[in-house]
Amino acid sequence: MLYTDNNGRTSALPLIVAGMILLSLCAANFAVLHCEAEEMTKKKAESKAGDPLELTIKDVKFRFRCCPAGTFTMGSPSSEKNRDNNETPHQVTLTQGFWMLETEVTQDMWKTVMAGNRGYFKGAKLPVESVSWSDCQEFVEKLNALGTAPKGYKFSLPTEAQWEYACRAGTTGAYAGDLDRMAWHRYNGERTTHEVGTKKANAWGLYDMHGNVWEWCSDWYGDYPAGNVTDPAGASSGSRRVNRGGSWVSDALYCRSAYRYSLAPDRTVSDLGVRVSRVSGQ
Ligand SMILES: [Ca+2]
Numbered sequence: 001m002l003y004t005d006n007n008g009r010t011s012a013l014p015l016i017v018a019g020m021i022l023l024s025l026c027a028a029n030f031a032v033l034h035c036e037a038e039e040m041t042k043k044k045a046e047s048k049a050g051d052p053l054e055l056t057i058k059d060v061k062f063r064f065r066c067c068p069a070g071t072f073t074m075g076s077p078s079s080e081k082n083r084d085n086n087e088t089p090h091q092v093t094l095t096q097g098f099w100m101l102e103t104e105v106t107q108d109m110w111k112t113v114m115a116g117n118r119g120y121f122k123g124a125k126l127p128v129e130s131v132s133w134s135d136c137q138e139f140v141e142k143l144n145a146l147g148t149a150p151k152g153y154k155f156s157l158p159t160e161a162q163w164e165y166a167c168r169a170g171t172t173g174a175y176a177g178d179l180d181r182m183a184w185h186r187y188n189g190e191r192t193t194h195e196v197g198t199k200k201a202n203a204w205g206l207y208d209m210h211g212n213v214w215e216w217c218s219d220w221y222g223d224y225p226a227g228n229v230t231d232p233a234g235a236s237s238g239s240r241r242v243n244r245g246g247s248w249v250s251d252a253l254y255c256r257s258a259y260r261y262s263l264a265p266d267r268t269v270s271d272l273g274v275r276v277s278r279v280s281g282q
Pocket residue numbers: 104208209210211212213214215245246
């Protein structure tokens with residue numbers, strides 16, 4: 001659009017000036033992202049289990065904890081009390097480290113990305129719940145579209161194996177520590193969700209992996225493989241997606257590190273939320 005001044009002359013000057021301002025603003029944004037990218041890359045190379053990484057997305061802080069590449073036993077031993085038959089222990093190797101969100105996704109985080117709140121219980125620091133697996137995929141896609149993950153990284157729902165690896169944080173028992181100190185569950189949860197991060201974290205600094213709300217994983221639910229596996233991503237197809245960790249309404253046995261549950265991907269429940277991870281990949 002051309003500009004006509006008081007003397008009747010036409011000029012593209014305002015447009016040029018506006019363009020220059022816009023370009024300088026974009027350059028500033030790129031600079032911020034560039035710095036973040038360098039910082040993240042540097043941290044990834046040097047990080048050890050539990051190291052923090054903080055992103056600010058539209059003024060809301062997303063804190064992640066480093067889960068380094070490694071091997072662990074997924075599932076439960078036959079000696080574990082209240083175990084289920086679908087928890088066959090097997091060795092899992094994760095060849096890529098990843099960054100797990102320190103807490104469940106809060107309603108604050110959800111609103112920032114999705115422009116609308118979800119949750120039967122309302123509160124900025126409460127975990128989002130009553131979200132379907134499909135809703136959570138949309139959340140991840142929008143989070144990626146914001147461009148806050150540097151080139152070579154993306155946000156994702158954790159795989160079931162990544163989730164259990166992060167939950168255990170090197171432990172091998174039924175829980176990653178003292179359940180009552182770490183989890184809001186049926187007998188201390190007072191029939192509601194609780195603000196994230198108010199119980200004790202596990203050894204890698206992750207809160208509420210046990211209890212508060214169940215967490216969707218990316219996998220289709222299916223039987224575990226017979227032998228040892230590398231970077232498993234669940235069944236190739238199915239009708240239900242995996243949920244992990246138990247909730248404010250769960251008996252303790254459902255909060256076990258190895259316990260597996262699943263629901264149809266369109267289901268929404270007031271004790272089922274989500275946690276995201278940041279992984280390598282385009
Ligand atoms: Ca949880």
